[in-house]
């Protein structure tokens with residue numbers, strides 16, 4: 001049950017509302033939430049917050065207008081003061097610098113929480129520190145509710161659940177394909193990449209291979225690579241698939257956390273569950289160029305000197321891709337779940353949203369907050385802890401749809 005009976009001044013606070021993604025998130029709240037919402041936009045700059053509040057009033061003059069809360073995240077008393085006054089907090093701040101302060105305050109004050117933080121090694125630290133307390137006290141922290149890795153996680157769960165519903169089958173594999181993506185980063189995202197790269201370069205030891213279950217409460221079975229050559233795979237339903245998909249490892253780690261949480265809760269998707277992500281390509285030649293592009297980008301991103309050069313051409317923190325242009329870059333992806341023991345039994349879940357990646361992040365942050373505030377019906381009887389978007393389950397699917405995205409779910413026996 002949501003903590004609706006508890007009296008707190010606000011239903012929702014958006015912390016980091018003055019940032020590039022924060023503004024889009026506040027706009028999404030103003031546009032889609034009920035008119036009686038009690039909410040606030042919070043940040044350290046009064047001027048920026050006042051400008052945003054004026055803009056939000058224009059979006060829905062008859063809607064609920066937010067109050068303004070001044071919070072410097074380096075001052076824990078200020079963070080405590082605002083977090084303890086709200087039922088749900090969306091945090092869309094610079095995570096690597098000040099993100100944990102908000103997580104800690106939300107756990108301390110039993111405030112449900114949503115973020116877009118998806119970097120697995122970063123999340124691992126938070127899970128180790130806060131999961132147990134949040135779980136035992138029923139405080140839900142929904143992480144990675146963003147373009148990376150919200151839709152991927154939700155679709156994987158929805159396809160696997162459909163397979164169970166239609167055939168009573170466990171899932172052997174979810175294949176996720178990105179058919180349309182908009183990878184241009186905001187200044188805040190690029191700054192986070194620079195920090196990640198310089199940390200890796202500082203830790204001079206040998207680089208360990210990525211552990212797909214780094215944030216799962218239990219390990220899964222071994223992943224068997226299926227692609228060969230140009231790392232192109234062919235599926236009868238999905239066509240040609242290139243393994244050179246930018247965020248596949250992060251998304252895989254988040255999906256495996258969902259899988260692990262549900263296995264532990266006895267509502268598992270199957271003991272042999274695998275998640276593999278690809279970008280759709282029209283031909284092997286396109287796959288070859290995809291590989292070249294991926295190699296060039298990852299080489300550039302793995303060196304702090306080239307990143308410093310790239311920074312000259314990137315948006316500064318607080319800004320990002322032109323929102324009018326991104327509004328014409330739709331996001332589309334599809335998850336295909338294949339039954340364990342019967343390849344002919346298949347279920348799909350697809351997602352499309354017309355307005356680009358950062359609007360998708362705003363949608364996932366705001367609707368995850370709505371799900372916690374108005375329903376809080378978590379999958380697997382889970383009550384709290386460091387969780388993933390899919391743990392919000394069917395309620396989240398319905399809310400994402402109602403806010404303008406298309407999610408289609410179906411199954412077939414070939």
Ligand SMILES: NC(=O)c1ccc[n+]([C@@H]2O[C@H](COP(=O)([O-])OP(=O)(O)OC[C@H]3O[C@@H](n4cnc5c(N)ncnc54)[C@H](OP(=O)(O)O)[C@@H]3O)[C@@H](O)[C@H]2O)c1
Pocket residue numbers: 015016017018019020021022043044045048071072073074092093094095096097098116117118144146147148149186187188189190192317318319320358361
């Ligand atoms: N996983 C995904 O798909 C995804 C998608 C989008 C964003 N993200 C992540 O989300 C974060 C935000 O991204 P963004 O592009 O929106 O960044 P941004 O524009 O730089 O915004 C950062 C926000 O944090 C606030 N902030 C930073 N330090 C603060 C402090 N000491 N006190 C109060 N507020 C503080 C900033 O306030 P000021 O305005 O006062 O500077 C601003 O509101 C980044 O870490 C990014 O990597 C992830």
